[in-house]
Amino acid sequence: MTDSSTVLIDARGLTKVYGKPGDKTGFTAVDGIDFQVRRGEAFGVLGANGAGKSSTMRMIACVSPATAGSLRILGYDSGADGAKIRARLGVVPQDDTIDTELTVRENLLIYGRYFGLSWKVLRERSTRLLEFTRLSEKAEDAVATLSGGMRRRLTIARALINEPEIVLLDEPTTGLDPQARHLLWERLFQLKQEGVTLLLTTHYMDEAEQLCDRLVVMDAGKIVAEGTPAELIARYTLREVLELRFAPGERQIMTDKCRGLAERMEELPDRLLLSTDNGEETLSAVHRQGVQPLTALVRRSSLEDVFLTLTGRSLLD
Amino acid sequence: MDTLARAFSAPAFRELGYWLFRYRRTWRGSIVISIGNPLLFLTALGLGLGTLVDRENSAYLHGHSYLTFILPGILIAGVMQTAFLEASGPVMQSALPRGSYRAAASTPLEPTGILYGHLMYWTLRATQNAVLFTCVSLLFGTVDPARAPLLVLVAVLVAIAFAAPAAAWAVTVTRPSQINAMFRFVVLPLYMFSGTFFPIEQLPVPLQWVAWATPLWHGVDLGRTVALGTATPYGVLIHIGYLSVMVAVGLHVARRTYRRKLYV
Numbered sequence: 001m002t003d004s005s006t007v008l009i010d011a012r013g014l015t016k017v018y019g020k021p022g023d024k025t026g027f028t029a030v031d032g033i034d035f036q037v038r039r040g041e042a043f044g045v046l047g048a049n050g051a052g053k054s055s056t057m058r059m060i061a062c063v064s065p066a067t068a069g070s071l072r073i074l075g076y077d078s079g080a081d082g083a084k085i086r087a088r089l090g091v092v093p094q095d096d097t098i099d100t101e102l103t104v105r106e107n108l109l110i111y112g113r114y115f116g117l118s119w120k121v122l123r124e125r126s127t128r129l130l131e132f133t134r135l136s137e138k139a140e141d142a143v144a145t146l147s148g149g150m151r152r153r154l155t156i157a158r159a160l161i162n163e164p165e166i167v168l169l170d171e172p173t174t175g176l177d178p179q180a181r182h183l184l185w186e187r188l189f190q191l192k193q194e195g196v197t198l199l200l201t202t203h204y205m206d207e208a209e210q211l212c213d214r215l216v217v218m219d220a221g222k223i224v225a226e227g228t229p230a231e232l233i234a235r236y237t238l239r240e241v242l243e244l245r246f247a248p249g250e251r252q253i254m255t256d257k258c259r260g261l262a263e264r265m266e267e268l269p270d271r272l273l274l275s276t277d278n279g280e281e282t283l284s285a286v287h288r289q290g291v292q293p294l295t296a297l298v299r300r301s302s303l304e305d306v307f308l309t310l311t312g313r314s315l316l317d
Numbered sequence: 318m319d320t321l322a323r324a325f326s327a328p329a330f331r332e333l334g335y336w337l338f339r340y341r342r343t344w345r346g347s348i349v350i351s352i353g354n355p356l357l358f359l360t361a362l363g364l365g366l367g368t369l370v371d372r373e374n375s376a377y378l379h380g381h382s383y384l385t386f387i388l389p390g391i392l393i394a395g396v397m398q399t400a401f402l403e404a405s406g407p408v409m410q411s412a413l414p415r416g417s418y419r420a421a422a423s424t425p426l427e428p429t430g431i432l433y434g435h436l437m438y439w440t441l442r443a444t445q446n447a448v449l450f451t452c453v454s455l456l457f458g459t460v461d462p463a464r465a466p467l468l469v470l471v472a473v474l475v476a477i478a479f480a481a482p483a484a485a486w487a488v489t490v491t492r493p494s495q496i497n498a499m500f501r502f503v504v505l506p507l508y509m510f511s512g513t514f515f516p517i518e519q520l521p522v523p524l525q526w527v528a529w530a531t532p533l534w535h536g537v538d539l540g541r542t543v544a545l546g547t548a549t550p551y552g553v554l555i556h557i558g559y560l561s562v563m564v565a566v567g568l569h570v571a572r573r574t575y576r577r578k579l580y581v
């Protein structure tokens with residue numbers, strides 16, 4: 001019986017520094033992080049660009065040696081047994097490495113060969129994967145004819161050719177239109193249902209909320225929070241957020257008037273955010289102070305607000 | 318030897334398989350070129366220039382016709398050129414963020430496997446070209462059938478001797494202009510000191526020493542002396558030694574540069 005809480009990825013003090021040892025201009029991309037990923041879960045790494053997400057993913061994919069710390073994946077050490085680990089991973093990188101000289105199906109076949117699979121197995125699996133990613137009609141077409149969303153689906157199909165236990169996705173829906181994103185989420189959710197463990201990085205909070213069972217928030221190479229989306233929202237924000245926009249000249253005066261009306265206030269370049277348990281009440285209080293906003297919006301808190309609370313910055317910088 | 322064992326391990330063959338798979342698209346055209354090229358050379362230089370040169374009956378040619386003299390050099394120099402081009406442009410492209418090396422690196426393949434797989438592909442292509450060229454030469458009667466296989470072997474050694482260092486360097490290159498510059502200012506000038514079109518004995522002595530130092534001359538002289546039957550054991554050893562050192566050093570550096578590039 002498989003233990004559903006088996007830890008598949010175990011990182012302790014994981015560090016990545018670019019540049020030569022002792023080099024003063026070296027850059028610490030990942031700064032001693034600890035986390036664990038369990039079998040069957042969809043684990044997210046949420047952070048703005050430059051937070052160290054991709055560097056972390058590359059270390060897990062065993063194509064980047066860790067500078068310090070330990071990283072154990074599927075029971076192996078990532079430094080010593082990279083090849084054994086890579087045999088059981090599926091990788092969907094940010095820059096897709098689809099071969100434009102080959103057709104859609106050929107991309108699956110030739111990539112599968114790297115894993116030592118036979119042509120017979122590959123032919124049958126590629127057909128199945130093309131169906132799964134809704135690319136069957138495009139099987140014999142040149143890659144150049146694919147849209148961005150289709151290319152991403154092809155990358156996912158390719159990542160599954162070796163029937164991996166863990167699939168790593170680095171910013172899987174960046175650059176896709178909403179329809180393509182939703183199709184991708186739906187397919188990834190289906191994968192999760194089939195028991196594949198997913199580890200994905202994203203800077204889209206809706207993606208993190210939709211897909212992830214658990215996530216960590218990364219900022220400047222460190223993990224600043226960990227938990228399920230609901231836990232993080234409950235822990236770091238209040239239930240609702242009142243968003244106010246003002247006319248350009250009035251912003252400072254109005255902002256000053258709003259101080260103390262809410263538990264937390266966040267000043268963004270274009271909006272003022274007031275965290276509160278009851279948005280409507282706070283809005284009334286704002287009006288009583290004589291503040292006349294251009295627009296007022298009451299919405300529930302999201303991971304974006306969690307990120308803002310933790311780092312003082314917006315996710316989409 | 319551990320490195321030799323790894324060279325023939327299954328993963329490297331999978332990388333070879335990748336390049337052969339892509340070659341399926343272009344193999345017919347490449348065969349045509351591999352036959353057409355020598356045909357053109359043999360016609361232009363043999364029937365054309367050769368007729369003029371043979372009239373002079375130069376002592377430098379040691380009694381051979383101009384065509385017989387230059388033919389091995391043309392093959393070796395051509396092999397060098399192709400080896401460099403195949404091992405630079407495609408290597409640089411494949412090491413880019415969206416390149417095929419990156420795809421291969423995310424599989425159980427290691428960077429050395431990727432290197433050896435690609436190297437095997439270059440070796441096969443060089444063998445194919447050398448065999449076709451030699452066959453055409455045999456038809457023209459410009460090479461001794463008993464010696465033709467040896468000439469092919471020399472050509473393959475030269476190909477690897479140039480491909481290994483070229484790949485070691487090209488994987489670190491980020492701009493195509495750097496490859497153009499290397500080709501124009503380093504590779505092509507080798508022709509001048511290689512004895513391909515004229516014997517190096519015609520050069521002033523100091524320049525003959527320069528020729529001795531350059532790699533192409535060793536390949537051309539080895540190929541020519543083997544093809545004409547004028548090889549001396551001493552000469553053969555020096556030439557093979559020189560080319561082997563190129564292979565060994567090239568591979569040693571390439572293993573490092575490939576690893577550094579693909580495992581940042």
